[in-house]
Amino acid sequence: MSTVKEPTPATxxxxxxxxxxxxxxKSRGWFLNHLPPDKLLPEDQPSYVASWAYVFGMGAVAGxxxxxxSGFVLALNGPQWYHVSSFGHFVNSMHLWSVELFxxxxxxxxxxxxxxxAWRGGRILTWITGMVSFLVSVVTAFTGYLLQxxxxxxxxxxxxxxxxxxxxxxxxxxVANVGQxxxxxxxxxxxxxxxxxxxxxxxxxxxxxxxxxxxAETDAQLRETTPxxxxxxxxDHE
Amino acid sequence: MSKAPSPMxxxxxxxxxxxxxxxxxxxxxxxxxxxxxxxxxxxxVVGLSAVFSSPDDPGVTLKSWATVAPSDFIATATAELxxxxxxxxxxxPYSATPDATQKLGFIDLQALSGVRxxxxxxxDFVLTPLKTLPTPPPALAIWSAATAQEQTKWTSDYAxxxxxxxxGDPAHVAPGDYGPVPALTGALLTMAGSGNLxxxxxSGGQPYNLNYTPTILFLGDGTYxxxxxxxxxLTGDQWGVxxxxxxxxxxxxxxxxxxxxxIPPFNSSPNADILVVAVMVGLSLLLTLLPFIPGLRSVPRKxxxxxxxxxxxxxxx
Numbered sequence: 001m002s003t004v005k006e007p008t009p010a011t012x013x014x015x016x017x018x019x020x021x022x023x024x025x026k027s028r029g030w031f032l033n034h035l036p037p038d039k040l041l042p043e044d045q046p047s048y049v050a051s052w053a054y055v056f057g058m059g060a061v062a063g064x065x066x067x068x069x070s071g072f073v074l075a076l077n078g079p080q081w082y083h084v085s086s087f088g089h090f091v092n093s094m095h096l097w098s099v100e101l102f103x104x105x106x107x108x109x110x111x112x113x114x115x116x117x118a119w120r121g122g123r124i125l126t127w128i129t130g131m132v133s134f135l136v137s138v139v140t141a142f143t144g145y146l147l148q149x150x151x152x153x154x155x156x157x158x159x160x161x162x163x164x165x166x167x168x169x170x171x172x173x174x175v176a177n178v179g180q181x182x183x184x185x186x187x188x189x190x191x192x193x194x195x196x197x198x199x200x201x202x203x204x205x206x207x208x209x210x211x212x213x214x215x216a217e218t219d220a221q222l223r224e225t226t227p228x229x230x231x232x233x234x235x236d237h238e
Numbered sequence: 239m240s241k242a243p244s245p246m247x248x249x250x251x252x253x254x255x256x257x258x259x260x261x262x263x264x265x266x267x268x269x270x271x272x273x274x275x276x277x278x279x280x281x282x283v284v285g286l287s288a289v290f291s292s293p294d295d296p297g298v299t300l301k302s303w304a305t306v307a308p309s310d311f312i313a314t315a316t317a318e319l320x321x322x323x324x325x326x327x328x329x330x331p332y333s334a335t336p337d338a339t340q341k342l343g344f345i346d347l348q349a350l351s352g353v354r355x356x357x358x359x360x361x362d363f364v365l366t367p368l369k370t371l372p373t374p375p376p377a378l379a380i381w382s383a384a385t386a387q388e389q390t391k392w393t394s395d396y397a398x399x400x401x402x403x404x405x406g407d408p409a410h411v412a413p414g415d416y417g418p419v420p421a422l423t424g425a426l427l428t429m430a431g432s433g434n435l436x437x438x439x440x441s442g443g444q445p446y447n448l449n450y451t452p453t454i455l456f457l458g459d460g461t462y463x464x465x466x467x468x469x470x471x472l473t474g475d476q477w478g479v480x481x482x483x484x485x486x487x488x489x490x491x492x493x494x495x496x497x498x499x500x501i502p503p504f505n506s507s508p509n510a511d512i513l514v515v516a517v518m519v520g521l522s523l524l525l526t527l528l529p530f531i532p533g534l535r536s537v538p539r540k541x542x543x544x545x546x547x548x549x550x551x552x553x554x555x
Contacts, residue, residue: 045266046259053547055275062275066283083294092294093287096486101282103491115543117246119529121255124248131526138491145482145489151295152483155467157450158458159474166340166511168347171331171354176455179448211254212548213245213539217261 035206042205049209053116056109057204063102064197068190070095071144075186079147079178099141106134118210126207129200136192143185146175246536248529293484295470298463300439300453304430307462309406311430314460315423316400318359320393323459326359332455333357340512347512355451363456364426367438375425377418384417392417474499494518 020029073091074082082088110130119127142160146153157175164170174180250256304311317323329338331354339348365381368374381389396416403410408420429435439456441447457463464473472478477496482488498504498514507513529535538544545552 041268042266044263047262047264048548048551049266050264050550051547058271058275059279061272062279063283065276066280070283089292089294090287093290093292094283096292097286097290098279098283100286100487100490101279107491112547114528115538115541116547117529117535117538117544119248119535120246121253121257122248122250123255124529127248127529128526131522135522135526138489141489141491148294149297150293150483151297151466151470152293152472154297154450154454154457155463155470155472155478158454158463159472159478161454162340163511163515165328165331165351166348166509167515168330168351171351174355174449174451176451176453177449182448208259211259212551213542213544214552215254217254 035202039208040202040205045209046211048212048215053112054209056105056112059105060102060109061197061201063098063105064193066094066098067102068194070098071186071190079149079182083149095144099144103137103141106137110134116210117213120210121207123203123207123210126200126203129196129203133193133196133200136189136196140185140189140193143181143189146181147178147185149178244532244536246539248535290486293482293486295483298457298466299433300430300435300456301433303457303460303462304427304435307460308427308431309400309408310460310462311427312408312423313397313400313406314456315364315426316393316397316419317459318363318456319365319419319422320390320397321360322393322397323359325357325455325459331355340509342509342512342516357452357455359459362452363439364422367429367435368422368425370438371425371429371434375418375421377421377425380418381422388417392419396420396423475505494521 020026070091074088074095077085077088082092113127113130145156146160160175161170164173164175172180173184245253245255300311314323318326321327325332327333327335327338329335330348330351333356334353339346341348365378368378384392392415395414396411396419399411399414399416400406400408402412408424411420426435429438436453439452440450442449442452467473467478468476470481470483472481472483477493477500479496479499480489480492495514495518498517499510504510504514524531524534
């Protein structure tokens, strides 16, 4: 039997002033409060977000796009297809080089964020998810090298078993078991990388880009190099 | 009164890093940047793939091993039969060999994991495959009827005799009582040379099998496989973990992991793998949790690389 309910006043500051009274409504309020559309898809950034250093994060994301796309084609055709097809070999090459570029961008991005001390101002989870992205990506790439089904993968399997056996996980992460490693490489680990990277990007949007270490409260100390634009909803007293 | 967090702290304090930006803003188009990034990286990926391609050296088979290096194959088969190969003495997860595991102090995770992939090298690598032949060698019956002491003496004497001749050639072994061992290893060599052993060892009697553990371990017990890897600069003492065949870059992001295998005390330790993994886990945790560590998190302030990163911002002050 359905009942008519009067909205109860919300005490949660995230949903205060809204009519949210269900889990769904409160969740919507929480998301809109922490990640409003203009933060999620911004059209402007603070004036200090103007450096070549910012391209590497986006470069890593672009690299990941090609890693996933080329990996998707390889997965659809099976791990041995590229041995017998010239197109397959080219897709395999794209997979390899997109992984190399992905890691290059990712590592440079990580070190730049270290020198920026980009964890400041409540951005700790952004830093941690970035580091976890790197570490999970390393494991994912490693399983890819094991799936080459050629001499290199045979030798890597033979050598790498010792480290995995030494820590007691060799039976569940058996590098010589292609079926097991295939499962890790095309399902579990990509899902983990995708989820952590997505969370990382959302956190970057939610918290914004960290200001320079010696930044002042406003741009009053800056010489004008471009026509000024004011932060939305703020009055500039400069 | 609560103490204000340090400017280098991860905490959201009442400072410029913790508050919304109050200064000027500049136009920024997220999707445009993403599209440009995808196009540029796409061109790089296609260009690098077209120019440098990717390596694909064919894998090693038991057939190629038996054909190219029969003496090494016979010596390895003898060790498998006698239970003296690296795999036979490996410990967990393949066997319960005492004191064979790697330990981190008193912590023995390898032993704790148990014998999850049991491998009896004599039966799994030699005797059982020979039993699948249309006409199994009569030497199998002699081996089965012998005592463990006799089996050990035969394989030990034959291994010693093989090691004593040039290139380990079985044809020139000194006469002696080696029981059925020469016949068994010779039959296995013939079986491998025909390509039959690859299928039998890998399939385990099943029509479907994706598990190459027996083949990889058997190959690794010989010197032929390692010799090929050495020539390709892939062994552990050649930074092999991060190398790829040919001149293509491999997993260069594993450089630090590879580095530890090259230096003391790791390169001479019987527990090298567990020690290197422990150090890498520790360093990874340290970097991940670095914002929580006073002193370390202030390094970016003390070494002002940030002045280079935000060069334009600081220059316009």
